[in-house]
Amino acid sequence: MKPSATSLARRIPWTLVVFVLALTIPWVGSRYDTFLATQIAISALFAVSLNLLLGTTGLVSFGHVAYFGIGSYVCGILMKTYAVPFTIALPAAALGAGFGALVFGFFCVRLTKIYFAMLTLAFSQIIWAICFKWNDVTGGDQGLPDVPYPDLGWMSSIPFLEDLRISDQFYVVTLVVVMLSLAAMQRIINSPFGLMLKTIRENPQRAASIGLDVRGYELAAFVVAGGFAGIAGALFGIFNRGVFADYVYWPKSAEVMIMTILGGIDHFWGPVIGAATLVLLNKETTSYTEYWPFVLGSILLVLLFVFPGGIAGGLTSAMGWLRRRRGGA
Amino acid sequence: MVDVSLLFGQFLGGLTTAMFLFLIASGLSLVFGVMRVLNFAHGSFYMVGAYLAWQAVHWLSPMLQSFWLAALAAALGVSLLGGIIERLLLRRIYGREELYQLLLTYALVLILGDAAKALWGTQQLSVSRPAALAGGIEMLGTTLPIYNLFIMLTGVAIAIAGWLVLSRSPAGRMVRAAALDREMLGALGANVGALYTGMFVVSSFLAGLSGALITPIQSIVPGMDVEIIVEAFIVVVIGGLGSFWGTFWGSIIYGQVLSFGILILPSFSLFSVFALMAVILIVRPWGLFGRPL
Numbered sequence: 001m002k003p004s005a006t007s008l009a010r011r012i013p014w015t016l017v018v019f020v021l022a023l024t025i026p027w028v029g030s031r032y033d034t035f036l037a038t039q040i041a042i043s044a045l046f047a048v049s050l051n052l053l054l055g056t057t058g059l060v061s062f063g064h065v066a067y068f069g070i071g072s073y074v075c076g077i078l079m080k081t082y083a084v085p086f087t088i089a090l091p092a093a094a095l096g097a098g099f100g101a102l103v104f105g106f107f108c109v110r111l112t113k114i115y116f117a118m119l120t121l122a123f124s125q126i127i128w129a130i131c132f133k134w135n136d137v138t139g140g141d142q143g144l145p146d147v148p149y150p151d152l153g154w155m156s157s158i159p160f161l162e163d164l165r166i167s168d169q170f171y172v173v174t175l176v177v178v179m180l181s182l183a184a185m186q187r188i189i190n191s192p193f194g195l196m197l198k199t200i201r202e203n204p205q206r207a208a209s210i211g212l213d214v215r216g217y218e219l220a221a222f223v224v225a226g227g228f229a230g231i232a233g234a235l236f237g238i239f240n241r242g243v244f245a246d247y248v249y250w251p252k253s254a255e256v257m258i259m260t261i262l263g264g265i266d267h268f269w270g271p272v273i274g275a276a277t278l279v280l281l282n283k284e285t286t287s288y289t290e291y292w293p294f295v296l297g298s299i300l301l302v303l304l305f306v307f308p309g310g311i312a313g314g315l316t317s318a319m320g321w322l323r324r325r326r327g328g329a
Numbered sequence: 330m331v332d333v334s335l336l337f338g339q340f341l342g343g344l345t346t347a348m349f350l351f352l353i354a355s356g357l358s359l360v361f362g363v364m365r366v367l368n369f370a371h372g373s374f375y376m377v378g379a380y381l382a383w384q385a386v387h388w389l390s391p392m393l394q395s396f397w398l399a400a401l402a403a404a405l406g407v408s409l410l411g412g413i414i415e416r417l418l419l420r421r422i423y424g425r426e427e428l429y430q431l432l433l434t435y436a437l438v439l440i441l442g443d444a445a446k447a448l449w450g451t452q453q454l455s456v457s458r459p460a461a462l463a464g465g466i467e468m469l470g471t472t473l474p475i476y477n478l479f480i481m482l483t484g485v486a487i488a489i490a491g492w493l494v495l496s497r498s499p500a501g502r503m504v505r506a507a508a509l510d511r512e513m514l515g516a517l518g519a520n521v522g523a524l525y526t527g528m529f530v531v532s533s534f535l536a537g538l539s540g541a542l543i544t545p546i547q548s549i550v551p552g553m554d555v556e557i558i559v560e561a562f563i564v565v566v567i568g569g570l571g572s573f574w575g576t577f578w579g580s581i582i583y584g585q586v587l588s589f590g591i592l593i594l595p596s597f598s599l600f601s602v603f604a605l606m607a608v609i610l611i612v613r614p615w616g617l618f619g620r621p622l
Binding site for chain 1: 435
């Protein structure tokens with residue numbers, strides 16, 4: 001018997017394939033393609049970090065944008081105001097966001113369900129109010145324009161990379177950072193720690209009764225998710241050439257949540273698919289009509305009523321159906 | 330020396346904000362208390378109410394100048410919209426995870442926000458103050474616009490009417506029963522589905538009415554929906570999600586904190602109300618006047 005297609009598919013390291021394919025974009029695609037790819041990569045990281053809470057641990061955070069925002073502001077302020085190199089500013093953004101998540105999360109994990117969602121929302125609005133009003137540090141409603149690109153001079157000594165535009169070089173950096181972060185999160189989710197998180201999602205009472213420190217695990221997940229959201233935020237501030245209070249306003253939390261759900265919260269790669277779909281759809285739609293939110297809202301309705309498992313969930317059940325048909329025939 | 334008239338002025342301003350927010354938040358709180366759905370679209374209903382009031386004033390103006398008729402028409406229009414939405418969409422997601430409920434009402438925020446933009450454009454619209462309520466009265470050295478006084482009285486009237494209906498009428502008894510145990514109420518033969526639709530219609534009516542009533546003091550702009558809903562959330566969280574009187578006192582606390590916060594720390598008054606919301610959620614998640622679920 002031939003090895004079945006599925007076992008062959010399992011042996012291919014998909015992360016690596018996606019990475020290599022995405023890496024060729026600056027050479028095979030246009031400048032605009034690279035622009036889109038950068039945005040997708042950053043959104044994907046943000047959405048996957050949210051899914052660590054939403055899908056893996058079962059925590060509905062309505063304020064995940066707070067940690068994205070802290071990351072953007074920490075990195076932006078360090079690089080623009082204090083001329084700190086990117087190699088220090090990026091980890092600082094992750095640490096800052098992780099620390100913010102530790103402080104806020106400490107209180108949030110004490111609540112459940114709707115109250116958890118409300119408290120995460122309140123904290124994200126606190127961060128927004130600070131960013132919006134603290135003119136001396138965050139630039140207030142003007143934001144921090146002209147965040148510099150990292151110094152990528154070292155790339156000019158590497159063959160192939162030397163001829164690229166700075167925005168393309170930054171894409172390469174972004175892609176490497178995002179892929180490493182995704183790989184790290186995948187390891188975390190598949191580790192014993194990740195299994196504990198899934199146990200908590202399935203049944204918190206039971207998890208507590210077998211001696212699991214539910215709040216401790218939830219807080220740890222919150223901090224890890226916040227840290228990775230901070231990395232996404234730092235990259236986004238540089239990519240967008242500026243950091244603005246709008247990044248932290250609450251509808252952004254809803255937006256990343258839609259990305260995650262659209263892709264499917266039950267699969268690791270679901271939020272990545274969701275991010276790519278939403279970014280591309282946004283660009284397509286906005287070239288025809290200004291009413292993107294209307295389109296997004298309608299997509300969301302269809303999603304909720306027809307495909308609650310998202311794209312990845314839909315694909316999986318379609319594949320299962322095909323396999324059963326083939327097996328039966 | 331403390332300037333009494335300034336403090337009194339802030340107090341009155343806070344009270345106006347409070348009663349106004351109570352009009353909006355009471356509907357939000359009722360729906361949460363009975364249906365356990367946190368309705369993000371409540372702010373959108375408020376916005377639609379404002380736009381409908383503007384539209385009605387314009388249509389009516391050749392025949393008669395009646396702000397009141399326009400406001401009533403707007404509120405009725407929004408309650409119709411609310412009823413349709415409850416029947417078609419909301420009904421299907423009761424009992425599903427709160428994530429899906431939040432996202433459904435957020436989808437409505439997106440759709441209604443863009444529909445309003447498509448229908449009424451993005452420029453600011455305004456409605457002039459009804460002639461009967463122009464002018465103001467002098468009190469302790471500050472002037473209180475009569476319209477603001479009217480808003481306060483409306484807030485108090487709605488609070489008393491709501492309390493009477495909830496505590497004294499058969500319909501109110503049903504609502505309280507549904508909040509406590511909806512399966513049991515259904516098992517006793519009550520039509521819970523119709524009750525839910527009715528609740529949602531009343532809640533939308535209140536949102537539409539407050540949207541119509543704000544038009545003489547604030548211009549109508551896109552984005553007023555997402556701004557107000559967060560304020561309404563703060564109010565219901567302070568008072569206790571689902572508690573009617575809690576919402577009343579929650580709005581008063583919110584109004585005064587915002588009003589005096591501006592006096593003490595001008596740039597951090599926004600911060601202070603969110604901080605208040607966070608502290609209350611941490612210390613008493615069910616709010617100052619609510620009961621643990």
